[in-house]
Amino acid sequence: MHSFSYVDGTLRCEGVELNEIANRFGTPAYVYSAATIRGNYQRLDTALAPLDHLVCYAVKANSNLAVLNLLAKLDSGFDIVSGGELFRVLKAGGRADRCTFAGVGKTREEIAFALKEGVYSFNVESEGELARINDVAGSLGMKAPIAIRVNPDVDAKTHKFISTGKSKNKFGIGIDRAAEVYQVAANLPHLKIRGVQTHIGSQILESGPFAEAAAKLAALVQDLKKSYDIEFFDFGGGIGIVYDDALSSGSPAWWDGQGSSRRITPEDYAAAIIPVLKPLGLRILFEPGRFLVGNAGALLSTVQYVKQTPAKTFTIIDAAMNDLIRPALYEGWHEIVPLRQSSADKIAMDVVGPVCESGDFFAQDRPLPPLQPDDRIAVLSSGAYGFVMSSNYNSRPLLPEILVDGDKMHLARERQSMDDLVRGESIPQ
Numbered sequence: 001m002h003s004f005s006y007v008d009g010t011l012r013c014e015g016v017e018l019n020e021i022a023n024r025f026g027t028p029a030y031v032y033s034a035a036t037i038r039g040n041y042q043r044l045d046t047a048l049a050p051l052d053h054l055v056c057y058a059v060k061a062n063s064n065l066a067v068l069n070l071l072a073k074l075d076s077g078f079d080i081v082s083g084g085e086l087f088r089v090l091k092a093g094g095r096a097d098r099c100t101f102a103g104v105g106k107t108r109e110e111i112a113f114a115l116k117e118g119v120y121s122f123n124v125e126s127e128g129e130l131a132r133i134n135d136v137a138g139s140l141g142m143k144a145p146i147a148i149r150v151n152p153d154v155d156a157k158t159h160k161f162i163s164t165g166k167s168k169n170k171f172g173i174g175i176d177r178a179a180e181v182y183q184v185a186a187n188l189p190h191l192k193i194r195g196v197q198t199h200i201g202s203q204i205l206e207s208g209p210f211a212e213a214a215a216k217l218a219a220l221v222q223d224l225k226k227s228y229d230i231e232f233f234d235f236g237g238g239i240g241i242v243y244d245d246a247l248s249s250g251s252p253a254w255w256d257g258q259g260s261s262r263r264i265t266p267e268d269y270a271a272a273i274i275p276v277l278k279p280l281g282l283r284i285l286f287e288p289g290r291f292l293v294g295n296a297g298a299l300l301s302t303v304q305y306v307k308q309t310p311a312k313t314f315t316i317i318d319a320a321m322n323d324l325i326r327p328a329l330y331e332g333w334h335e336i337v338p339l340r341q342s343s344a345d346k347i348a349m350d351v352v353g354p355v356c357e358s359g360d361f362f363a364q365d366r367p368l369p370p371l372q373p374d375d376r377i378a379v380l381s382s383g384a385y386g387f388v389m390s391s392n393y394n395s396r397p398l399l400p401e402i403l404v405d406g407d408k409m410h411l412a413r414e415r416q417s418m419d420d421l422v423r424g425e426s427i428p429q
């Protein structure tokens with residue numbers, strides 16, 4: 001679901017006019033809808049109700065404290081990939097004993113921090129990591145709870161940069177070696193085998209790959225249960241969302257798969273996997289990131305120039321690839337709409353940022369209503385892998401993030417100042 005719609009010709013997020021947010025906090029700026037995040041969480045949680053389950057929000061998708069706090073209040077767990085993310089979760093009121101710690105490169109410091117805070121499970125990606133966690137736990141006089149990330153060699157049918165479950169990817173332990181690596185773990189004195197984990201990729205729009213991975217893993221888990229005290233199976237994240245033109249094509253139910261777009265709903269997802277996972281009789285963890293927050297965000301921006309060349313119309317805006325890198329990195333497609341609704345005939349244009357890279361675009365040859373300097377636009381569905389992947393490239397300050405809840409807006413992160421840009425730097429005397 002999402003909560004961006006035109007009311008009387010102006011675009012709103014829930015009860016707040018986006019123009020009002022732009023007037024108050026300037027552009028570019030990120031806006032998030034609390035109702036969308038809550039709605040998505042509750043809908044997925046309800047779809048998974050037949051399972052003894054825990055939703056562990058993948059923090060890397062959007063790690064603003066206000067977003068994490070909102071999810072913590074819904075009793076969400078968290079999937080973290082660094083010590084920094086654990087720090088954020090704790091700051092936001094989340095519980096360490098509802099955290100799973102993923103990632104192929106955990107450092108000793110991160111492992112020690114997570115052990116002391118009492119994370120629910122380390123999701124381990126290699127034998128080297130098993131040995132290191134055992135070592136750190138031993139030196140602290142603790143036992144580390146672990147699950148091994150098993151790579152089922154399934155094609156998630158998604159962009160190659162966000163596919164993780166094929167045997168050629170760097171993630172996890174191949175399913176054919178899983179039994180052997182569990183034996184290695186069982187022989188390490190400072191580890192406690194607690195579960196099994198998998199994650200096949202991101203932005204997956206069909207239930208087929210999920211069903212295939214669930215079936216492959218369920219067979220393995222049944223086997224492992226005979227030898228070890230397995231308490232949970234963690235099925236990872238990856239549920240895809242719709243990025244297509246919804247608002248502009250006037251199909252309000254697009255995000256429910258009722259429009260022209262292909263879309264996996266939480267109910268489709270649940271139906272594909274519950275029959276396979278329920279008989280395991282275990283606690284099942286899920287790690288959705290994008291699904292919970294992707295459609296909840298918009299990037300507000302102001303048109304600076306309209307540049308006409310013999311080949312194209314370039315609409316140059318004040319946001320850039322350093323603020324939202326998905327188009328440049330994954331050929332990500334985002335719907336772009338003016339804050340003031342327009343019925344003018346659309347013209348094809350490239351919407352680009354000011355950064356000195358040809359990859360700095362938000363849309364190419366996109367039919368949009370004609371835009372003028374100072375017009376404001378929203379780049380929709382940018383709540384996941386948006387702000388979190390931003391940088392100071394071109395010495396551009398990081399953007400503010402505003403959380404809308406009903407008719408209230410909260411500045412969840414201030415815009416960086418020029419001083420912030422050089423903080424910590426110095427010139428040798």
Ligand SMILES: *Cc1c(COP(=O)(O)O)cnc(C)c1O
Nearest residue numbers: 058102202237238287288289290
């Ligand atoms: C990135 C990631 C997720 C979340 O993926 P989404 O596509 O955002 O749902 C979950 N689990 C792991 C291990 C990840 O790396």
